[in-house]
Amino acid sequence: MYKKVLLAADGSDHSIRAASHAAKVAKIDQGKIDIVYAVDGKTSKEDVLHGLDKYQVKKERKEKLKPIIDVIEAADLECETHFVHGEPGPSIVDFANNNDYDCVVVGSRGLNKVQTMILGSVSHKIAKRVHCPVLIVK
């Protein structure tokens, strides 16, 4: 049923929470979890400015996802990390729709109405535009 699960994550607390739920979903069929981390322009700028070189930048991003990978490996599941570049919403949607997943899991930042209006909700965009079932973890 859920052989290929996509987990959208950025290393934040809500994405770690989402990881544990992704693990539960994938566990049903002992499926594989792909982690996707969207790097937007602002993050690119900050990371390049603070990182020593591009290898360092890549390493630091991987380290950010370490707690997520830990959660998945603790559940004895296979996982792979992908990085996409661009606005988190659309780039994750594209990645999900181009790669035929059985389920997409994403954490919700838990913003209030005003914050959502200003910051926009990545999880809403994903829920609306991804073609497969989407699990939003609150």
Added chain:
Amino acid sequence: MNIAKLKETWFGNVRGDVLAGIVVALALIPEAIAFSIIAGVDPMVGLYASFCIAVVIAFVGGRPGMISAATGAMALLMVTLVADHGLQYLLAATILTGVLQILFGVFKLATVMKFVPRSVMVGFVNALAILIFMAQIQHFEGEGLLMYSLVALTLAIIYIFPKLTKIIPSTLVAIIVVTVMAIYFGFDIRSVGDLGNLSSELPVFLLPDIPLTFETLAIIFPYSLSLAVVGLLESLLTANIVDDMTDTESDKNKESRGQGIANIVSGFFGGMAGCAMIGQSVINVKSGGNGRLSALVAGVFLMFLIIVLGGLVVQIPMAALAGVMIMVSISTFDWSSVKNLHKIPRTDAAVMVITVVTVVVTHDLSIGVLAGVLLSAIFFAAKISKVTVTQIVAVKGKKKVYKVDGQIFFASVNDLVAKFNFNEGIEEVEIDLTNAHLWDDSAIGALDKIESKFEQNHVKVEYVGLNAESKSLKKKIGGLSKASGH
């Protein structure tokens, strides 16, 4: 270069590049005008520069998808040159800047970038942001509430409009709204036309009208050197950011050369020196541009708009431009560095702050970078000059072993010598250098000094455990001093 690859970098993404180029052109116009005003020249100088540099870089740059034009960092460096000597000297300095940058490119000095520590780069962008903001304060002087409310309106539109649509740049919408309001209500406020002329003409090739003497060179050279260094610093940083955003590689030495060629062309066509722009490049990539065509479209469309709409552009109120510049300074500033200031090593924080303070005080980005680099070098030397010496008594009252740990060089030798006890009344001393590294003649000098001090007290000294590199250094330098000493 083969044709297929050339075609790919130019026409691999036509639709995305053309649309992004148009967006960038619209966002470039207010910035080019505002940066001209910062530099103290007519808006046309910045607009011609943006046109020339964007178009030339499209052909000769090393990083497709990156946008170069007249920039704040460069404009801030030329203020005193323009004030003291005028536009013609600025044009000459721009050409010389280009020549220096080509030389940097030819001698592959792009790699020198790695000697600029990250904390200095962070200080650089923060200082740049602060200077751009400070340059706006003059526009508020002697103005009333109207000025403040129009700036507030501009900023409100810039930050809220993207929630509705991201297709049209919000800075452009803000400028149009505020300009239309100013014309419609006949506001009595300063506009672009009050600060300089704007002609709807294409730039023409002209030699700068300056005496070709050594004196001229002495005037412009320091400015050109600062411009060349700062321009490359920002361009290569931007190239790295675009590399990361597009997940592709770029040729940094070709980019240095390209920046040089672009500045030379700009100078001959009446434009000021420029470099790559972080903000505009991010806008370009976000809008879907990643090929050479995007920079070309940006430059050409900008010139087209100025020729068609020149009469309207002069009516843009300064309030709208100041608002745009405040936005530019807010987005240039690296806020994460302030947020994490207490988390990063204290020396790094000090370097960042010193870089910012130096720039704000001197109004010169290149002096700030120099101060930052020197300070980090001193901190680094201080950090690695910590030497530890442990003493072990081997044979009581007779022999002692000293174990030396650390880097032995000019900054650490004073510490090292002080750590030995020369008057202990023992017969023999063994100095174990297994965990030490000798770096320079000060290190060898220190070892000789230790040896002779012990020998004065009739203690026999033996050095053991030198690594190969240290050994050959000691042989090369130490051999000489020993031979003459005995």
